[in-house]
Structure formats: structure tokens, C-alpha cells
Amino acid sequence: MMGIFSIVTTEILPIGLLTSIGSSFTVSDGMAGLMMTMPGFLAALSAPLVTAATARIDRRLMLCAFVLLLALANFLAAAAPGYWLVLVSRVLVGITIGGFWSIGAGLAGRLVPADAVGRATAVIFSAVPLGSVLGVPLGTLIGDIAGWRTAFVALGVLSAAVFVALLLVLPPLPPEQATRLAVLGGMLRSVNTRFALATTFLIVLAHFGAYTYINPFLEQVTHVGPGLTTVFLFLYGAAGIAGNFIAGSRAARHPRATFAVAAALIATSASLLPVLGQWRAGAVALLVVWGMAYGAVPVCSQTWFAKSAPHALEASSVLFTASFQATLSLGALVGGVVVDQFSPSAVMTFGGVTAVLTALVVWLHHARRIDWPGGD
Numbered sequence: 001m002m003g004i005f006s007i008v009t010t011e012i013l014p015i016g017l018l019t020s021i022g023s024s025f026t027v028s029d030g031m032a033g034l035m036m037t038m039p040g041f042l043a044a045l046s047a048p049l050v051t052a053a054t055a056r057i058d059r060r061l062m063l064c065a066f067v068l069l070l071a072l073a074n075f076l077a078a079a080a081p082g083y084w085l086v087l088v089s090r091v092l093v094g095i096t097i098g099g100f101w102s103i104g105a106g107l108a109g110r111l112v113p114a115d116a117v118g119r120a121t122a123v124i125f126s127a128v129p130l131g132s133v134l135g136v137p138l139g140t141l142i143g144d145i146a147g148w149r150t151a152f153v154a155l156g157v158l159s160a161a162v163f164v165a166l167l168l169v170l171p172p173l174p175p176e177q178a179t180r181l182a183v184l185g186g187m188l189r190s191v192n193t194r195f196a197l198a199t200t201f202l203i204v205l206a207h208f209g210a211y212t213y214i215n216p217f218l219e220q221v222t223h224v225g226p227g228l229t230t231v232f233l234f235l236y237g238a239a240g241i242a243g244n245f246i247a248g249s250r251a252a253r254h255p256r257a258t259f260a261v262a263a264a265l266i267a268t269s270a271s272l273l274p275v276l277g278q279w280r281a282g283a284v285a286l287l288v289v290w291g292m293a294y295g296a297v298p299v300c301s302q303t304w305f306a307k308s309a310p311h312a313l314e315a316s317s318v319l320f321t322a323s324f325q326a327t328l329s330l331g332a333l334v335g336g337v338v339v340d341q342f343s344p345s346a347v348m349t350f351g352g353v354t355a356v357l358t359a360l361v362v363w364l365h366h367a368r369r370i371d372w373p374g375g376d
Helices: 002-024 034-053 059-079 083-104 114-125 127-146 148-169 181-187 191-211 214-222 226-250 255-276 280-308 313-341 344-367
Strands: none
Touching: 002 034, 002 059, 002 083, 002 127, 002 148, 002 214, 002 226, 034 083, 034 313, 059 083, 059 148, 083 313, 114 127, 114 226, 114 280, 127 148, 127 226, 127 280, 191 255, 191 280, 191 313, 191 344, 214 226, 214 255, 214 280, 214 344, 226 255, 226 280, 255 280, 255 344, 280 313, 313 344
16 A cells, blocks of 8 residues: 555645746746656556566565555656656656556455455555655645645655665565466457546546646646645545545445446536636535545446456556556646637636536446456
């Protein structure tokens, strides 16, 4: 959980510091959004390649290696003399994401008894909203007080501490089943896996296409300063923690219904922000609903992939990671084009419409009466 917390915070910290980093290097908000695009694309590529290449190496050692690379990436960003080196550091972040998530996301079954796997998975994925509720607001606060470079130094120190903790606490985890590229290709022939890819693609495109640019929206539409923006992001993340644990208990039994509700809530929140987000109370209320809904997304998506291939859990984690990260990057990229060509309000509308499509795909899976191996 702490490893994923460090990774998630590093990955999405630029959302809170987007304008200050962009101003430091005199680049537009859309260009600064490349800090979100680069890690995702590299993670999508590295997830299958790195996992397959290291398939016979102890998974504990690989987790340690990836967190050490994360620390290096953060220190490199903090010292970057130009924007190009910040993007290089984000490439290293992407490799870390692809490798660590692919291995760590499905480890709950090896660390706890069978009857506790659902709760353990929720604990692991609680790192995603925790990165929003603690990591990004604290990083943004540090950036506002001491400069954005100091925020990356703090993340580098945290990553180094997690590296030491993994070495001392995590038990040896020899590979149980080598994940080969051929296995991943075989999974794509499953209709359940294809639906998992479709729903993940649409919901992540919706979320990151819009949420990456929440900072410019709050500044230009809601007219709040950096301090209040930090409070808004904190409330969003707190709601995400609640959504994660609510979904953790329900997704294992009702993955489709849970996923559909989350998509509908994201669609509603993003679509109404251009209207109600002009007022602070409206923006806060919609961000809380959005945070709770998005807190459910990683758990639902990972559960859907795992149910589609219960015989190859690490391979399902690889597909989950690759699809999630590739779409995260695409969402940030498309959102950057929309926000530069139109407005922050337009990018929120884009996210809302795309989330509606997600709910429709989930409904189609249910309407076709498609079941997972072993039942729902």
C-alpha cells in the first residue's frame, strides 16, 4: 500500500502543481499536462514487457527495485534545469508504475488468508485515494510554501523510506507462475477481458481527461486561490477513501452494478461542474461525489480483470495496469487539447459524456447475460 501510495502521489502530483511548474518553464497548461501523459504511456509499455522479462525473479526484489527507481525519478525532477529533464524523470516514473502495479496489484492472495483477500485488496487500493487525500494536497501545500521542487524532494525521501521498509518487512515472494506475453495474448480472446478493457478505457479517459485540469478549472471558473484549491483536493481525496472501501466490499459480489454506479456519478459530477462549479459550495459538493465515485474505479476494474482470468492473476494485473495507464495518458493528452483550444469547462463536459458511455458498456455486458468463469 505504501509503495502504491508513493507511486500514485508522484504520478498525479503535477495536477496540484500544474500551473506553478508550467510558469517556471513558461509552458502552457496543455503542455504541462505532458507530465501526466508521459508516465502513463511508458507504464502501458513497461507493464507487459518488464513483467515478462523479470518473470522468474523474486517479486519482492522487483518491488524494491521499482521503488528505488521512483526515488531517483523524484530527485531528478527536483533538480531539473529544464522542462525536458522533468519529462525524462516522468519516463522513469512510468517504468516504475508499469512494473510495480503489475506485480503489487494482485499480491493480496499471497499475503493474507483466502477469506481476507477482498479486504486486503481494498487496503492495497486505498493507496489510490490516499494519494489524493494526503499525497497531492500535502505535496501541493509544500509546493506553495517552499516551491514545487521541494515537493519532489519530499517524495524522493518518502520513496527511499518505502524501499527500506519493503526490504525489512515484506517476505520473499518467489514467482508462482511465469507471466509470458503469449498468456496475455490468450486473455484478449476472452469476451470478459475485452469488456474489462472497454470499461477501463472509457472511465479512465473520462476521469483523467477532466480531472487532470481541475486546478485551472478551480482557478478560472470557481475563482479560488492555491490555498483553497488544496482544501478542495483534500475533500475530494477523503471522499475517494470512503468510495474505495465501500466498493471493496461490493465489487467482489456485484462488480457490474458497482462499476455502473461509479460511472454514473462521475458523469453527473463532471457534467454539472461547468454550471454549479461557478460557486464554491457547488464545486465542493460535486468534487466530493466525484471523489467517492472514482475511489471505486480501480477496485472495480481490477476485480473485473481478475474475474475474467482467475487462473492467471498476475497476467490480469498486467492488463489492468497497461490499459489503465495508457488511457490515463490519452485522457490527459486529449484533455490538454480541449483545455487549450476551448476552456476548462469544456474539458469537464468531455469527461461527463465519456463517463456516460462507460455506464452504457457496463449495461451492455449485463444485457448480454455474460458471466465470469466461476460465476458472478
